[in-house]
Structure formats: structure tokens, C-alpha cells
Amino acid sequence: MRMVDIIHAKRSGLELTDDQIQFFVDGVVSGDIPDYQTSALLMAIYFQGMTDQEQSSLTMKMMESGDHLDLSSIPGVKVDKHSTGGVGDKVSIPLAAVVAALGIPVPMISGRGLGHTGGTLDKLEAIPGYQVEISEQDFINQVTKDKCAIIGATGNIAPADKKIYALRDVTDTVDSIPLIAGSIMSKKIASGTDALIIDVKTGAGAFMKTLDDSRNLAKALVGIGKGVGMQCMAMITDMNQPLGNAVGNALEIKESIELLKNNGPHDLVELTTTIGGYMAVMGNVATTPEDGKQMCQRVIENGDALASFKKMVADQHGDATVVDNPDGVLPQAKYQIELPAKVSGVVSKIVADEIGIASMLLGGGRQKADDKLDYSVGIYLHHKIGDSISAGESLLTIYSNREKIDDIKDLLYDNIEISDSATAPTLIYETIE
Structure with missing residues (x-):
């Protein structure tokens, strides 16, 4: 069995067999399959998806690739x-x-x-x-x-x-x-x-x-x-x-x-x-x-x-x-920079993923797998969707270890909207039991 054939099968939209999935998982653990081939299969799965059987097989094979914790000695329902x-x-x-x-x-x-x-x-x-x-x-x-x-x-x-x-x-x-x-x-x-x-x-x-x-x-x-x-x-x-x-x-x-x-x-x-x-x-x-x-x-x-x-x-x-x-124990950023609202109104939109990207660009997240994190940086929101705000009032505070952050400010301004009114989002949509 060859990894390139497994990649080709999934790229072509075919269902992978249990044996093919086992070969892939074993090769990842042993290091026999290089990262570039693993990445190729992940991209093929991303575009082609997996059947319920493939999904279940992948889960169980990954679980079986290592140890199973025995928590039975701990009293109560874990x-x-x-x-x-x-x-x-x-x-x-x-x-x-x-x-x-x-x-x-x-x-x-x-x-x-x-x-x-x-x-x-x-x-x-x-x-x-x-x-x-x-x-x-x-x-x-x-x-x-x-x-x-x-x-x-x-x-x-x-x-x-x-x-x-x-x-x-x-x-x-x-x-x-x-x-x-x-x-x-x-x-x-x-x-x-x-x-x-x-x-x-x-x-x-x-x-x-x-x-x-x-x-x-x-x-x-x-x-x-x-x-x-x-x-x-x-x-x-x-x-x-x-x-x-x-x-x-x-x-x-x-x-x-x-x-x-x-x-x-x-x-x-x-x-x-x-x-x-x-x-x-x-x-x-x-x-x-x-x-x-x-x-x-x-x-x-x-x-x-x-x-x-x-x-x-x-x-x-x-x-x-x-x-x-x-504050005395946790890492502290060198700069705390306020981002003032440009207009008065009601906060109507805060694009969550872009706020996360802004924090990542400050050093709070990884752009590459081996990136080291700066634990001190981030963003603190003073207003959420539905809150009223006046022009000049601080929307948020940026915690940064670099003084010049015009790129971060522009990104945040582009992804926070202030309107005449807003509908607060639903917090919990449904449960599936």
C-alpha cells in the first residue's frame, strides 16, 4: 500500500477503506509518512469530506493509536x-x-x-x-x-x-x-x-x-x-x-x-x-x-x-x-492603547474571527506551528453588540508590546460597526442530546 494511492483515492472522491485509514494513522505515528503527504490527504478530506463509516473509522483508529486512560479508580461519574x-x-x-x-x-x-x-x-x-x-x-x-x-x-x-x-x-x-x-x-x-x-x-x-x-x-x-x-x-x-x-x-x-x-x-x-x-x-x-x-x-x-x-x-x-x-503574577504588556469610537451610536457588529486574528498578529496566537506565544498581549472589549457608545469613547483596549500598531487598529476598525440600532445575538441556539 502506498500513501500516494490513498491521497489519490480521496482526492477522487472515493471512500477510504479501514485498511487504508489504518495505514495512514500508523504512518503518521511512526513518522514514515512525511508531513507533506499528511497535509495533502488532509486537504483532500477537506474538499471531498468523509462518509459516516470513514469518519467513525478515522476516530477509532486515532484513538487506538495510543493508550486508553483507565479512570475507574476515581469515584463518581467523570x-x-x-x-x-x-x-x-x-x-x-x-x-x-x-x-x-x-x-x-x-x-x-x-x-x-x-x-x-x-x-x-x-x-x-x-x-x-x-x-x-x-x-x-x-x-x-x-x-x-x-x-x-x-x-x-x-x-x-x-x-x-x-x-x-x-x-x-x-x-x-x-x-x-x-x-x-x-x-x-x-x-x-x-x-x-x-x-x-x-x-x-x-x-x-x-x-x-x-x-x-x-x-x-x-x-x-x-x-x-x-x-x-x-x-x-x-x-x-x-x-x-x-x-x-x-x-x-x-x-x-x-x-x-x-x-x-x-x-x-x-x-x-x-x-x-x-x-x-x-x-x-x-x-x-x-x-x-x-x-x-x-x-x-x-x-x-x-x-x-x-x-x-x-x-x-x-x-x-x-x-x-x-x-x-x-496583575502581579500574569505577564503584562508594555503598552495599553485605547481605540476610540469614530461615531456615536450602538455597536451593531463585532466580527469575532477578525478580533481573534488581531490578537494573533499581536503575538497572542500562532501563525506557524512552532511560533512562541506572547501571553501578555490581546484585546479587551469595553462594549459588545447592543451597547450604546459616544464618539471618542473607548471601544476597546489593545494590549501590545509594540508601540506602532496602525495595522491592528485598521483591522479592528474594519470589523467593528456602529449603527443606529442593533439586535443582540442569541447566546445558546439549541441542545442535541
Whole structure:
């Protein structure tokens, strides 16, 4: 069997066999297939798609390419959450602490940024000392003790996906339903979790731009999960504007801490507690999602969730004083530059993906797989869609380590509109169970 024949088959729109998919996955893991051929097949999949059988086969072969975590020694129903990625989407960080504070174990294996989106691991690494790579036994011990840990996939969990994931980011093949589904579910099945909720983003800042595509991805993910006996559901949520106010690694950690101090932005709080409510039902501590949502709000208000986050950071070797003094611990940008509104009116449009690109161009994201991140940079929105603003008032603050940023200002002005009126976007569109 030759890799070039597999590329040709998929390029021609043919269905790949299980043996061909196995050959591809094995070759990626062993390094026998060079990156340029892997990239060629990813592009062919992007354009030709995959059948349900191919998609399922790719997922399972990637999952079987490495180890399968055994979390059975951790008491209780292990509940995880995954997002398909967006701009300002830091939900996983406070959510893990909130749900853990309810006594539900949350073994969360997360990823890095893709394209214009931020990655949970990148954000957590803005905390000095925080280790996202810990041993399997340390992971199990921490979830047993603290009820939560957020780590990256170990070298032995879905190693095929680890290589493919990095190449997707730099070959513009990120927004492919079979590749997204295979990537997410191979890691989640291998991670040994009992229940999973998937936040499927839709809109300008998401990889799925339309509600129909988002629904198709959600159904594919839930179908794969249920097919292997996992409790699984999906929620389709908005990404036409950034979530919360902060975009950028350190800025988003600070905003996550503000949420856990009961001072988070409304949309971020609403989504975190709503998803947490469903996780509370999955974890058998609430009878309805609404009851679970109220429980989540209580542990935020009484400080239990903040204490849970602080323990997790400390046990993963991070500087836990970040909770008490974020600005004194997190990296700080040299310049804070205001972007004033040119006219008065109502903010009617904030193109999420372009805001993410602006943060990436400042150094907060990767343009190449080996780019080093500047954790201190980013954008803080002072107004969201539906907010009134006067000419000269600051739309946002740009956190930068270079003084001249006319290119960033132009990009932001081009992608924020002020009109006479605006309709605020829907935050949560539907759930798929």
C-alpha cells in the first residue's frame, strides 16, 4: 500500500477503506509518512469530506493509536466538556472549577489554539509554573483529590491526532467536520471519561460558520460518543462576537478569575453556569439542568469554585497567588492603547474571527506551528453588540508590546460597526442530546 494511492483515492472522491485509514494513522505515528503527504490527504478530506463509516473509522483508529486512560479508580461519574473553539472562549477554565466544587470529578484534556481561536492550554500556561503535561498517575491522583485537572494529551493519548492537529492549523484544514469530529472524539474516548458535553460554536468566529454546519458537526460528535457507550450531548452556541470581554491568554485567565469571584461578564457567566447545569445532571448531583445551573451559581457566590481553581493551579505547579493578584503574577504588556469610537451610536457588529486574528498578529496566537506565544498581549472589549457608545469613547483596549500598531487598529476598525440600532445575538441556539 502506498500513501500516494490513498491521497489519490480521496482526492477522487472515493471512500477510504479501514485498511487504508489504518495505514495512514500508523504512518503518521511512526513518522514514515512525511508531513507533506499528511497535509495533502488532509486537504483532500477537506474538499471531498468523509462518509459516516470513514469518519467513525478515522476516530477509532486515532484513538487506538495510543493508550486508553483507565479512570475507574476515581469515584463518581467523570464528566468532561469540550469546545470546538472560538474567540475569547475561556469557559473550560472556570467551568472545571465550578463543577468540581459540586463534587463531580472533571478530568479535562484540552488543546492549544487553532488559527484565530485561543487554546485552553495556552491560556493556562500564562500562569507562571503551570504544568499542562503531567503523568497519567498524577492526573488520576489530582482528579481524585481536587475533583479537577486540566492537562494536555499525554504523548501516548491519540498520538496520531497530536501530529495531525498541528498540521491542520497551518494548512487551513481546520474547519472540516470529519477532521474536527475525529480529533475531538479520539481524545475524549481515549481519556476514559464517562460523560461529555460539547460546546459547538457557530458564526463568524467559529470553524462552523452556519447553524446547519454546526448542527451536522454536533450530531456527528454525539453519534460517535453514544456509539461507544458514552453519555454525550452537544450545545450549539454563538460565536459571532467574542465571548466575554477579554481576548488573549493572560487577559482571559484574569477574566476567568473575575468570574470565579462573582464578577464575570454576563454572557460568559450565563454560558458557564448553563453548561455546568447539564454537567451537574450528568454527574448525578442535580435532577434538572436548571437546578444544576443554580447550584453552579451558588458555588461561585460562596467562593467554593474559586477555592477549587486555586487548588488545581497549585497542584499543577502554577503560582496560585494569581487568584489574589492577577496583575502581579500574569505577564503584562508594555503598552495599553485605547481605540476610540469614530461615531456615536450602538455597536451593531463585532466580527469575532477578525478580533481573534488581531490578537494573533499581536503575538497572542500562532501563525506557524512552532511560533512562541506572547501571553501578555490581546484585546479587551469595553462594549459588545447592543451597547450604546459616544464618539471618542473607548471601544476597546489593545494590549501590545509594540508601540506602532496602525495595522491592528485598521483591522479592528474594519470589523467593528456602529449603527443606529442593533439586535443582540442569541447566546445558546439549541441542545442535541
